[in-house]
Amino acid sequence: MPKMNLSHFEAAFLFSLFTSVVLGVVTKTNDRDRLHYGAYTFGCFLVALFGIGWVMYLGHG
Amino acid sequence: MAKEKEEKRPMAPISAWAPAVALGWLIPGGGHLLLKRTGRGVLLMVSVTSMFLCGLMMRGAMFQPQSGDLLTTLINTGGFIGDVCSGILYLLSVWLGYNTPDMAGHVHDYGTKFLVTAGLLNVLAMVDAFEIAAGRKD
Numbered sequence: 074m075p076k077m078n079l080s081h082f083e084a085a086f087l088f089s090l091f092t093s094v095v096l097g098v099v100t101k102t103n104d105r106d107r108l109h110y111g112a113y114t115f116g117c118f119l120v121a122l123f124g125i126g127w128v129m130y131l132g133h134g
Numbered sequence: 135m136a137k138e139k140e141e142k143r144p145m146a147p148i149s150a151w152a153p154a155v156a157l158g159w160l161i162p163g164g165g166h167l168l169l170k171r172t173g174r175g176v177l178l179m180v181s182v183t184s185m186f187l188c189g190l191m192m193r194g195a196m197f198q199p200q201s202g203d204l205l206t207t208l209i210n211t212g213g214f215i216g217d218v219c220s221g222i223l224y225l226l227s228v229w230l231g232y233n234t235p236d237m238a239g240h241v242h243d244y245g246t247k248f249l250v251t252a253g254l255l256n257v258l259a260m261v262d263a264f265e266i267a268a269g270r271k272d
Binding site: 075091 | 174178184191192240244259271
């Protein structure tokens with residue numbers, strides 16, 4: 074099994090991607106809503122990722 | 135009013151949904167494939183399997199149930215249940231001897247979370263398969 078060495082950002086990006094796909098698929102009742110919800114959750118993940126990243130960066134001074 | 139209707143709805147017979155839920159546990163997305171939701175089944179299969187494989191390649195640790203203080207029990211037992219929910223992916227990796235100890239480092243830590251989350255996402259897929267098989271959802 075090959076080994077993966079990812080940065081925090083890459084790992085969190087992959088996590089967001091896979092989770093958003095599943096949330097989009099299982100949550101809504103038609104394909105259009107599923108696509109929108111998947112994109113929305115992925116966007117929320119990314120906003121939280123960058124937001125919390127900046128908070129930690131600024132918090133460290 | 136809607137809640138009353140929800141409560142009065144009879145439970146579908148177990149034979150209607152158990153095969154889809156069981157196959158959904160064993161093979162991520164398998165429940166949807168059994169119910170002829172091919173596109174969604176493939177998406178679920180690819181997402182859950184990719185997440186689990188990423189966890190393995192990051193050398194994440196598998197949880198083992200442990201007793202002790204409440205937090206230790208919760209984390210280890212909950213993590214173990216999350217791992218097991220990945221079905222054949224978990225069983226194969228254990229049978230093939232995957233046994234990485236819990237190591238320090240952010241990559242291993244992410245890997246452990248990827249492995250557990252793959253199982254938890256599969257639980258969502260199983261619930262969705264149940265709702266489709268029971269006629270609660272298209």
